[in-house]
Amino acid sequence: MSFYYIYKKNYKIFFPIQSNATRTISYTNYYTHLDFPKTNTFPNIQTTTFKPQPSSPNYQYPFLSLWALVLCAMTVSPPMALLSIPISTTLIFFFFFTSSITHTQSASNHTCPSYPNCGDIQIHYPFWLNSSTTTTTTTTTNTSYCGYPGFGLTCNQSSNIKFPILHLPNVDYYAIAIDYNAYTVTLIDIDVYHKQCPRANHNFTFDHSLNFFQYTPNDLNLTFLFNCSNPFRDFLQPTTPLSCLQNSYVFPEDVFSKGIGWHSYCSEAVMLPALSDYVNVSDLPNNFGEVLNNGFELNWYHASDCGACEESGGSCFYDNKQGNYAGCLCGDVFQAHKCTGKGLSTAIKALIGVSSVVGVSLFALVIFLFCHYKKRKSLPTNTSNLLFSRSISSDPSSKTDPELGSALYPAHIFSYSELQEATNNFNASQELGDGGFGTVYKGKLRDGRTVAVKRLYENNYKRVEQFMNEVAILNRLRHTNLVSLYGCTSRHSRELLLVYEYVPNGTVADHLHGDHPAHKKPLTWPVRMSIAIETAEALKYLHMIEPPIIHRDVKTNNILLDSNFHVKVADFGLSRLFPMDATHVSTAPQGTPGYVDPEYYQCYQLTDKSDVYSFGVVLVELISSMPAVDITRRPREINLASMAISKIHSNSLHELVDPNLGFDSDCEVKRMVTAVGELAFRCLQAEKEMRPCMDEVLEALKGIMSFGGGEETDVVTPIDDDVRLLKNNNQPLGSPVSVADHHWESRSTTPNTSG
Known part of the structure; x- marks a missing residue:
């Protein structure tokens, strides 16, 4: 569907045009009411075409377009508007409704497929079976539509190992357990599976392709150092080399992720998680193989763009080419955001829709006439005052009083846009330092205060815990030799930011x-x-x-x-x-x-x-x-x-x-x-x-x-x-x-x- 905006002198209106013959509306009805000459062309008309994405609300919610039409009609000069609204607007409303119903039903061929088990592992939403590499014949060609991006599993039924394979960046992992109730998946690196003396080869780190996963409290990071020279032990605490790998060591947590140049003593360092229940620190050099073969655990969480869909009982639908959110699958019906009107037949939906269109059209007409009446009664000075008042109330700076707070956070809640402005869009020249959890920038608030803004790393799996921990602790501390917290962004903000006093x-x-x-x-x-x-x-x-x-x-x-x-x-x-x-x-x-x-x-x-x-x-x-x-x-x-x-x-x-x-x-x-x-x-x-x-x-x-x-x-x-x-x-x-x-x-x- 395309939307054409038509301008002629002071007249402005828009209408939809579709190539499908069954959805075409005669242009004559529109420009007759706009007093255009009845020719095959529109004289002195500028047109602009907008092509919304499949998930555009105009497809599923015609009443959003209805209100847009009302707003556009209100800009038309009064004589023309009073003549055109009762007929042309109603026709447009009806078109939008029928277009929406037709589009909703046309998506019913996209359904979540049922997958066979891969060994003992059940595969269903939000995971999906990769049809290009599986030997099963029941998987449809559009399986990647239903589920989360990056959750595709490969199942090789001819293999002796009956575990599905999860493909993470550059590394494949066996998914040996999936708990759909706890939202956890247990993974083992294919290279170490069932090896008595496994050699860890792959670092495991989070990046943008893993934006649905995070560690669980059961995970503990292990750091392996391989092929180390003898002087390496001179400045370490007493430790024992790996029992089956010469001159190699393992340490719990990311002890050696930062520090002095290990490359001078060891050829390689690899960091990866393991289940802490199997880690015995004192015996780790001997039983590290068993630890690695028990894998590690990841937790997945709702995709932010489809939370409403899942809460309404639907399944998220993603575009299989770009991985963008495309809509919500509700049984055999495709909807834009969430499941509504379950169990209603098409006839009932049409009846409800037509009734709604008629009622809303009449209501819109009343609103329009009322606004038109008020507009004629208002003086230009009043209009100016109204606009001025609105501009003041919508100014973001009005929300930045440092003394304000909320019941949830004693500290002031800053907007992301204000802190982005204060730090010059987090410019590198404003950077004061960085560390394990985030980067700190110097910034200047709109009230003139110089502050330090800590920007927690986007892909740090501890960032939300860290954010809430700092806020909770700092807000209850009052001491002249401790830094002061001015405020923070909401935990639901685009990014987690903390604002401190600047110490120069x-x-x-x-x-x-x-x-x-x-x-x-x-x-x-x-x-x-x-x-x-x-x-x-x-x-x-x-x-x-x-x-x-x-x-x-x-x-x-x-x-x-x-x-x-x-x-x-x-x-x-x-x-x-x-x-x-x-x-x-x-x-x-x-x-x-x-x-x-x-x-x-x-x-x-x-x-x-x-x-x-x-x-x-x-x-x-x-x-x-x-x-x-x-x-x-x-x-x-x-x-x-x-x-x-x-x-x-x-x-x-x-x-x-x-x-x-x-x-x-x-x-x-x-x-x-x-x-x-x-x-x-x-x-x-x-x-x-x-x-x-x-x-x-x-x-x-x-x-x-x-x-x-x-x-x-x-x-x-x-x-x-x-x-x-x-x-x-x-x-x-x-x-x-x-x-x-x-x-x-x-x-x-x-x-x-x-x-």
Whole structure:
């Protein structure tokens, strides 16, 4: 169907034209009422043709077109309109209705086919059987019409393996189980199936072709490193190579997805998920084959463009060439959006439709005459005022009052378009940094405020959980040394965006060993002490509120500085609520290499002492101005925590201290640096029971700071008995060093921002 708009002087109307002879309407009826001369051509007429897609609402809902006609008729000059509407409009309405009924019935040949089982696996919507590769004869040629794009399965009945194959980008997987009630499918890489010593060859990552899938809580990422040289073990925690693959290793979670250059030691790294129920960390090097042969689990969710269809009992219909949503299959009837009017015969539908058209036509005529009457009574100034009022109420900026909120989100809800405008369409020049969960951009709101906008990665399967977690946590936190959340987009927004206060003076990492211009002027020791105390204040606050919160990613990249060098602790992207009735939280390891509690990697238990360990690394950075991980250092000094423990243990702290601090020339600086070094030593103990809590750490730092002012304190002394006792023990294990392609001066998820 095409829509022709006809313009002649001040007259404007449109009508449909179809090539099918049974649906053609005489042009004469139209231009007779428009007072055009009765010739074979239209004089002085401009025409424009629009070709709607099959899913256009005009096909299925004629009344949308009806109201469009009313609006167009209202623009016609009054004398002509009063003459033409009663007859011509009714004819047009009737045409639209009959066209819609005919089109609806013409799609009835598109139905969801029934598929045979593939082995023991039932195949039905939203999956479909790929007819081009199956040996069955019952599959129709249009099977890809009914189901989700990318859910096509191949079943080779002649094979000994009776599992359907799901074709994901570049890799084929056996679908060994499909739970249609739980919306889950269990997959096994074909290359590892039924092999005693499988060699993982394919990374599994999400991209746009997997936009209906996401991980389930049962999945745990495994990272395999193959053909590693012997020096590779020098800077790793004690580990065991794979039992049947020489010089190869496996680690739980994406421990080695980022970090230092593993390619210098290993030929290949492969990351893929596995079912956590089958993962025994201590025995993983021996039973990894069994783990891989149990596969992993994906959850699929409703396609956003066909949710209404499925909720009404229909099945989504996709174009098999482009994969675009085309409509809703309701039994043997094709409808545009959702199933309506089930069980009604064509005759009843026609009767209802005709009655509706007549009734709506009369109603439209009354509305038109009323509007025409009001228009004649209105003065031009009134019309101007009306338009002005409407423009104000529809201005998006009227919704950006930062003090506004909602019952669902205490923070202000920003529109996506406003944040897109604030960041200049997320221009790369506005980028402040990126990390594991998203990229942060500098932006300027319409009210003039400069903000930091975190844009969560589109294909990160944890993005919604991460988004809601940050909002829930940050909205209930109020502390001068924590960043402030201004607001966010709705969870149903086009993208998930968080808006924070903008902290202009960079991160502590920038000032200590980064590219920030201020790095040319080193931070003085009093400023560093202030940074340590204010950071400890923020962490103590997190640990002391009810329920407690563990940051999980304490590092100098997440400690921001304002223009007066006051601390703003940022990036709660890895934060988790800490249950009041638990002493630890068992969870997959996350964080930044060089800062992560080594005990956390061994037993996968999280406590507030994990933050204490990370803070100990921060203290060493403040003393030394060195990054937490640096592969340019000697092998045993790559990890700063390990190097600090070794230096302090051998009474060689002076070798670690930044020479710009005046350690050798200022006795007071030497006293405080030594005391902070001893405190860092306590924080970096491998066993969490040996570490102080954050409250003790804060009091110790305050004691160190005030000691020189004449106040008596027994909180800490430069060398106390506890530290001597610790020094007599074996050297504690440092935080494991991760492996990746680039040097470890990585940017935070939230540099120069609050999150």
